[in-house]
Amino acid sequence: MSQFGPEYVRAIAPYQAGKPISEVAREFGLDEASIVKLASNENPFGVPESAKAAMTAAAADLGRYPDANGFELKAALAARYDVPADWITLGNGSNDILEIAAHAFVQKGQGVVYSQYSFAVYALAAQGVGARGVSVPAKAYGHDLDAMAAAIDADTRLVYIANPNNPTGTFIPAAEIEAFLAKVPASVVVVLDEAYNEYLEQKDQFESTQWVRNYPNLIVSRTFSKAYGLAGLRVGFAIAQPAVTDLMNRIRQPFNVNSLAQAAAGAGARVNVALLKQGVIVRPVDAYGLPQWLRISIGLPEENARFIAALKKALA
Numbered sequence: 001m002s003q004f005g006p007e008y009v010r011a012i013a014p015y016q017a018g019k020p021i022s023e024v025a026r027e028f029g030l031d032e033a034s035i036v037k038l039a040s041n042e043n044p045f046g047v048p049e050s051a052k053a054a055m056t057a058a059a060a061d062l063g064r065y066p067d068a069n070g071f072e073l074k075a076a077l078a079a080r081y082d083v084p085a086d087w088i089t090l091g092n093g094s095n096d097i098l099e100i101a102a103h104a105f106v107q108k109g110q111g112v113v114y115s116q117y118s119f120a121v122y123a124l125a126a127q128g129v130g131a132r133g134v135s136v137p138a139k140a141y142g143h144d145l146d147a148m149a150a151a152i153d154a155d156t157r158l159v160y161i162a163n164p165n166n167p168t169g170t171f172i173p174a175a176e177i178e179a180f181l182a183k184v185p186a187s188v189v190v191v192l193d194e195a196y197n198e199y200l201e202q203k204d205q206f207e208s209t210q211w212v213r214n215y216p217n218l219i220v221s222r223t224f225s226k227a228y229g230l231a232g233l234r235v236g237f238a239i240a241q242p243a244v245t246d247l248m249n250r251i252r253q254p255f256n257v258n259s260l261a262q263a264a265a266g267a268g269a270r271v272n273v274a275l276l277k278q279g280v281i282v283r284p285v286d287a288y289g290l291p292q293w294l295r296i297s298i299g300l301p302e303e304n305a306r307f308i309a310a311l312k313k314a315l316a
Ligand SMILES: Cc1ncc(COP(=O)(O)O)c(C=O)c1O
Pocket: 040, 041, 092, 093, 094, 095, 096, 119, 162, 164, 165, 166, 193, 195, 222, 223, 224, 225, 231, 234, 235, 236
C-alpha cells in the first residue's frame, strides 16, 4: 500500500467503467464490428449531424483556449430552460458537476447522503473530499426518500438523488421529490441528478429546472451524454440559484468544457440560438417533453414579420 496521499484517497476503489469495444476485441481476439456495447447507457444513434457540423466549424479555432465562461452554450441553455445564464454551471460531463458539488460544499468529515444502488460516482465524489458517505438502504431497489431525510444530521452538507436512477432504473414522481425538498434543511445542498430525464414519458416529466426558483439549496444536473449522443465529448450542466452557482464556478477548472464540446452541445438548440442572435425571443418547450419544438406567441404584424424573416435565416 502506498504511503502517499491522505488515507481517504487511498481507500477509494477506482470507478469500473464499461469495457471499450477495442479492449474486448484485443482481449478475446474478436472483430470490433462483431461486438455490441450495452454497458454504459450510451446513445446507439450516436452524434447528431448538427453537432458534427458545429464541431467541424469549431475545429478551425482549436489553437485557442475554449470560452472559459461558455457564453454561447449558457445563453442557449438559459433560453431553453427559462433561467438566467448565471444560474448555469457547465461541466466536463455531468460527472464533473457531481464532483464540483462535493468540492464546493463539503469539508473532510462532513456527511454526504445518497441511496444504496444509486450512481457509483456519488460515493466516489464523497470519498474524494474525505467526507462521510452515508449510503441509505434502498426501497424496492430505488431511493427511500423518508429514510434519506432521516439520515440527514447536523453534519450533512450534500444529498445526491438520481432520477431516474442508474443502475436500477427506478423513478421518483415529482410530488415525492418536492415533499423531500421541503424537509431538507436549508444548509444542505441537494443535487437532483437527471442524466436520463429526456427518456421519461411525457406524463412523468416535470419542470425540475424551474424548482430551483423555490429552493436555493437545489442543483439540477443534466447531461448531453445520453439523449443527445455526445458522451465522448463530455458536456453536462447544472442549474441552481446564483449563490450556489457562484461557488461551483469557483471550484471548477477554468476550461473544463472544451471548444468542440461547447459547439456541439450548442447545436442542439441551433434554431433558438439563431433566433436569439437576431433579437427574436421565442419559447423552447423542452420542459414539456417537447425538445424539438418552439412555442411562438402571436405579436404585432411587424413583429410577426420580423420573426418569419429571422426564422428563414435560422433555417437556411
Ligand atoms: C445517473 C448518472 N448521473 C451522471 C452520469 C454521468 O454522465 P456524464 O458525466 O457522461 O454526463 C451517469 C452516467 O452514466 C449516470 O448514470
